Amino acid sequence: MKHYEVEILDAKTREKLCFLDKVEPQATIAEIKNLFTKTHPQWYPARQSLRLDPKGKSLKDEDVLQKLPVGTTATLYFRDLGAQISWVTVFLTEYAGPLFIYLLFYFRVPFIYGHKYDFTSSRHTVVHLACICHSFHYIKRLLETLFVHRFSHGTMPLRNIFKNCTYYWGFAAWMAYYINHPLYTPPTYGAQQVKLALAIFVICQLGNFSIHMALRDLRPAGSKTRKIPYPTKNPFTWLFLLVSCPNYTYEVGSWIGFAIMTQCLPVALFSLVGFTQMTIWAKGKHRSYLKEFRDYPPLRMPIIPFLL
């Protein structure tokens, strides 16, 4: 069996960083990354990007050396992706924040509102309902992160945690401040408005959860396979007929429901910003699906049926 030799060069400076000889032909990129870490321990595998061309796409961890278009002496180019943090850590941190922060405002912890309001409780039912919905939403997200989602990538750049937490925690505080304010004004159309909005919220939360479960079932544990998602017996998943990312559709719907229920402008703004970001992600996902699968259902739009 012929062994391969692998040399790893810096993609920017072309400096020779590492030379590996006697590499098995069936070695995967993941194994090569581990070998590279031995000579350069500060570059753990998650922050390595190895590619065949300095400006090309990153090779995947599962790619096998033998199957790559290289001779028996392979030249790989290395780029440092920067400090990495796991997706799970980021998700748990960014979701735990809003859960906790909202409750600080709900219980009217001192120094937020005037001292005469410390630890008082709102007399409006909708305020208590809003706390339940908001808390439920983030508890659901935390549990999904721990038990449902199957992530394609293990890590993301470290700076993302600061950016993401600022967004989630900041908006949570801003919304919670007004909803739990002693001068909060309940919805104009009263109980009718609250009931309708609550129904929208609950339906969309169930929908969102159904989609997450359906996506999880597409992919066996520990794998990174990608398949076209299809509707299942669960009626909430029938939105897949019209949309590539119904999880985002339902998510926007939940927040619109919450905004109507609380009749609070900051909530509406949060929904708008979230919708913008999710639309960008949905369009990207939709494009990847179209590129990867010839037989992708043509009726589907990225996030809003028939429109967007």
Next chain:
Amino acid sequence: WNPSFSPVHPFTVLPKHSWLPQYRFTFSTSCQQANTQKLTHRICVSLWAPTHVVPHPCISYSSVQSEDSVLLFVIAWTITEIIRYSFYTFSLLNHLPYLIKWARYTLFIVLYPMGVSGELLTIYAALPFVRQAGLYSISLPNKYNFSFDYYAFLILIMISYIPIFPQLYFHMIHQRRKILSHTEEHKKFE
């Protein structure tokens, strides 16, 4: 004293997108000449290349308009913009006189601090009026469950100059070193 904005000055509604780093893109909106006969409030929101949102409460209280600080930034930014747009125009025509390039990358050393000082002093001068009139502010309770304190917002804007301006200024200095020395080398080989 009534500042009349020069017609040459590009105080027009133009979204100008700079090729420079994202925090340096600009628009300028029309800051219409505040007519002292009409008692109307105007906000000149100029997002200046390379800076940031600077609300100028050009309230038609003539005392704010006649602040020297307004004159300061108007002059600084007028000169800056004239040079900058000439630079872009000549670049597009592929005939950029060295003088324009030099001016763009040198005069900012004085003009940027002038302009920023003018803006900051203007905002500071306007603060009492904003507080008194409750300008652009909304307080609780209201049916949108929202509040906004323009006075506090302006204070935050002023504070934001502290991290943003040095970054911008030193970026321009760095660009100057890169671009003007590059030209020097080219000239040597001609």
